[in-house]
Amino acid sequence: KLLHRGRLCANLNSSRSSAILVGSAKLLWWVHLAWALIGFVRIYLVFERKPREARLLQDLVVGAIYVGMLLSILAFVFGAPVGTLIATSGVFAIVLGLALQNTLSDVFSGIALTLGRPYVLGDWIVLSDGTEGRVVETNWRSTHLLTLAHNVVALPNSFLAKLGLTNVSSPEESHGLSVTIRLAPTKMPAIVADVMNAALQSSNTILREPPPVVAIKALDATAIEVDLFFRVANVGQRIPATNEIFDLVYRHSKSAGLRLATPPSSSILMNDLPNEETANLPEVTPIKLINAIPVFSALTDNEKEALAATVTVRTYRKGDIIARQGEMLPSLMIVRTGIIVRERGEDDAHPQEIGHLAPGHFFGETGLLAGIGETSTLRATSHVVVYEIDQQSFAPLLLDRPEMAEDLAAVLSARMSLGGSRTGQEHTESKFALLKAMQTIFHPAPFRRVSSAGRPGLQEGR
Template sequence: MIDDALFGKPLISLITVGFAGIVVWHLLSRHRPTTRLVVQILFFAVMTLILVGSGIEPHRFQGYESEDPRALLVIVAKTLWWIHLAWAVIGFIRLYLVLEGSPREARLLQDLVIGVVYIGMALSVLAFVFGVPIGTLVATSGVVAIILGLALQNTLADLFSGIALTLGRPYIIGDWILLSDGTEGRVVESNWRATHILTSANNVVVLPNSFLAKLGLTNVSRPDESHLLILTIRIAPTRMPASVRHVMATALASCNSIVREPPPVVALKGLDATALEVELQFRVTSPSQRVPARNEVLDLVYRHCKSAGLLLAIPPSATVLTADLPTEESAKPPSVTPLALIEAIPVFTTLTSDEKRRLAETATVREFRKGDVIVREDEMLPSLMMVRAGIIAARNAGEERGRLAPGDFFGETGLLAGMQEVCTLEALTPVTAYEIDQEAFAPLLSERPALAEEIADHLASRAERFRNGASLPPEHARSAHAILKTIRTIFKA
């Protein structure tokens, strides 16, 4: 039986303060944990003073008369006191329990300790507010725990696997991982139950932690995201292996999509009467660059092989007579002519076959030694250069922006529109190029005045695309009308 003095205004005040504390705690921003903790401690302290002043001991159970409605006030008051005590402890945990440099471990430890605090609060309320015998409850809960454990076996397996993965840290959010079952992608979310992986197909794969813990895992993002690619190329054995290896190394050196440090590797894997098998090993900055890099390497291998007169070998599964295989004496690879290069240049797509042929006949051969500067930044090159062989580095403000390989071209903006070059072009290897000057191009414009408008439209759209991706001087940001006017001024057409 509780003394009547305990049921009155103090209990009403305590309950009011308790509910007010709950409202204020929820109104405060989660991004201000210190303020929330201070407010929580103040409300808890006020509730404790009211309880002590009223003679109520929240840590002891007091009997109630079942028919006495005033006992409900004591139950509510003591329950609110235990709730506020638990929240104050949790506030301390979230604010001060931090593992330096290990945010995931700190979060896991916080969640575990907070779970223990809530369990302790619930047991305390049952024991000291409602008088439930905890010992008997714990003994009975063992049977309940076995039943729940069997029913929640998969969920618990995911839970403990999540704890193991969190402590082991085989990956973090943002890492690119490859699983032994073939699943590959970037980790976008990891919680107690599952890990979410964003694949290259832009789909999110949700893997239960218990399933993920059983798989072999490769973290592609460690120690960094650079990724090794290996391509096998088969070359007809019409040249010495050392010459083939040099051509393959040059092709890799001209690639803009691969990592230059560590340098790519060219490995000769095998040689027989049908092919010299070459393995190209190179790295990309991230797994997302694998397809663009592979495409560029294959394109450059083809162009350098064609430039050097190498032939690709027939597939191993193909049936062919030995007498039909090319040899050093019988191999006749197609030569890279000025006409073939002109047909590959987009700005000349409007020319007829006869016009392209006549333009190709005017091309002259230019040779550059390694280290020669072909044209400097902000200078105008009044001729079109088509790379026949070698590698050219394009530098802007002292920084390399890319490399040109056989089949690439430059100088068309200076030849046709009087624009300055954006980059300094320097020969990284001995370079052979075909050159077409303004005198060779003038007859075409005089015969076809409409050709100037077509070229102006093409150069304007190309300059706009380039300007969106790089910093260009003001003279490059010109309209098709301004370029057309310049073309007519240069060629007096």
């Protein structure tokens, strides 16, 4: 009996060991089969040029493979009743689904957004509630936006799927903008449109293609309302471009004698509003232009008036070259009306535009202050009137007001770095180098008057 019991125990232990060995082999077989299927999915299940959709579909198929592997192991390795387990798990899934309703909603919304592709990483989107930012991350549950304030906003995918959104980065990065200007009806609408178009053409920020558009929106006894449409290279240029357009509109309106209209809610009587017959149009005199330029703010009223008395008026026709690249101008030139384009390039037939000068801008300071030739060719793109201040009139003020010399050196340094990549330290070093050059020119010897004979343009007198 003892021998029989020993044999039974040995057979039982041997059967258990064999069952464990067979079960482990089956378990490893199912696991390796799942891994092999997952490998095939990762390699062959791809969408051409659609990595996000491919990754999403791969994750869904891989998840289904893992679930199938788990059920197969329970049924064929452990002999569990899979049907009963599925029926029982269905009740558990309902309870779990109700508890995770919001999370599951975010997951399925994320799947829908990924397949629909309304945006990709790096796109700038604007939601219907006003939220806007650049997409920096998307996952199963949420989408992260980097706002203009450099804050990251995490939006649940279910919330994002319910809102309307505008993708301003699609189909291209350039972004369209518009501003509305109201001007007093003191001149014909055609003249107003020409002045607004000149303001757009003198911009250094907006795109040239497609060309900006001026549209007269409304006309009544109180105002001429004009819409300006233009495009910028990307969303980040919206604020700088809008600020520049408003500044240029103000400059050109003042130069052309246009007045801004009163707000629609103003209580001014109709009889008090200016019209084409009664308007007292402002005249842009040299003293008014000098007062409007921040560089001359250090001068006293008497010094400004004395400087304005020395001004000479010069005019240029459209297409005239005011100064070529490398040519040294002996005077400071202040733009009164018109647009001047800055160009670079050895070939006159294909010059590269690098900037524009509008009314109130000045040039010629490189030759007047530092004895340096112009860094670009200056060409008149319309009828241009400039006020000229020569070195003999300007130099004593520059020596008496060193703060003005510093401001001019900063402007000159920025002008010389136009079109290049200069760091802040290099800009500062350039500013001090220019100050030293100005001291070298002005201090050692008495000022000499440089003749303006032979200069292009028509001199009209002081």
